[in-house]
Amino acid sequence: DAKTTQPTSMDCAEGRAANLPCNHSTISGNEYVYWYRQIHSQGPQYIIHGLKNNETNEMASLIITEDRKSSTLILPHATLRDTAVYYCIVSPLKGGGSNYKLTFGKGTLLTVNP
Amino acid sequence: GAVVSQHPSRVICKSGTSVKIECRSLDFQATTMFWYRQFPKQSLMLMATSNEGSKATYEQGVEKDKFLINHASLTLSTLTVTSAHPEDSSFYICSARPGQGMANEKLFFGSGTQLSVL
Numbered sequence: 001d002a003k004t005t006q007p008t009s010m011d012c013a014e015g016r017a018a019n020l021p022c023n024h025s026t027i028s029g030n031e032y033v034y035w036y037r038q039i040h041s042q043g044p045q046y047i048i049h050g051l052k053n054n055e056t057n058e059m060a061s062l063i064i065t066e067d068r069k070s071s072t073l074i075l076p077h078a079t080l081r082d083t084a085v086y087y088c089i090v091s092p093l094k095g096g097g098s099n100y101k102l103t104f105g106k107g108t109l110l111t112v113n114p
Numbered sequence: 115g116a117v118v119s120q121h122p123s124r125v126i127c128k129s130g131t132s133v134k135i136e137c138r139s140l141d142f143q144a145t146t147m148f149w150y151r152q153f154p155k156q157s158l159m160l161m162a163t164s165n166e167g168s169k170a171t172y173e174q175g176v177e178k179d180k181f182l183i184n185h186a187s188l189t190l191s192t193l194t195v196t197s198a199h200p201e202d203s204s205f206y207i208c209s210a211r212p213g214q215g216m217a218n219e220k221l222f223f224g225s226g227t228q229l230s231v232l
Contacts (some may be wrong), residue, residue: 004203012121034220043120043223087157100211101148102221104158 004088009109012082018075020108022088025069030092033064034102035073037084044087044104047073071072085109116142118210120224127198128232134195135227137208143188144210148221149181152205164191165212188213198231 005023012018024033029063035047035051048055055062061074075082087107092100117140127133137147146165150158162178164170164185172178182194191210195202205228209221 032219039156041205041226041228043118043209043226044221046220046222049220100146101160101163102209103160104150106157 004090004105005104006086006088006108008106009111011111011113012075012078014080014112014114015077018078018110018112019084020073020075020086020088020110021070022073024088024090025068027068027090028092031090032092033062033068033071034089034091035060035062035086036089036102036104037082037085037086039081040108047086078110080112080114083110083112116140116210116222118208118222118224120208120227122227123225124228124230126230126232128160130197132194132196133198133229135195135206135208137191137193137210137224138164139145139189139210139212142210142212144191145188145213146186146211147191148171148189148209148211149183149193150207150209152226154205158207161193181200198229200231201209203229203231 032049032051036044038044048060050062064071084113085107087104089102119138121136149161151161152158160173161176162170162172164183166185166188169184185191205226207226209223
């Protein structure tokens, strides 16, 4: 399975953009980049995913480098409620059985400060 | 968005007893459900994958006879921790993947169950 590397923790000022990096240098051609976050004592929440093009939704933007070896999750205007552990995960999109599963690493603890 | 309901949210039990945790997809059919365990200050660890109507696939090191998984319908999966011991105390989280034709490329997670075994 492809692995990801993320910083252990980051801080961001409220109202500013939070840019969370992720390295996935061994990503395979059929693997997507997923981002989830987990607020303390809750289940993970889906944020965004992409293959090779940049993606944007109501929560965040995902920038994937051309070689797909790294990506950045951008929260454009961080709020205190965005304080959470953010997980970057690579996984094949299609396929059933054991091919499709999300394996969580340690993630990045983002702390948004007032 | 799709909702996954997990119950109970918290359970305390005596050592040696069994505990059942339910995971329901409320507004979609889940062909695949996943069970995770999370110890304090650690990441989620995948325990098993269950497909509706078939036996669950357990990750290496997870005892299938201790953690019984049943996925009898497209909207319900249960995890039973049998003969629970204090070391089984953990945060258990389920997730569900919608079936084909409904944006099945992402997982929806339950709110988790905090199990404490005395």
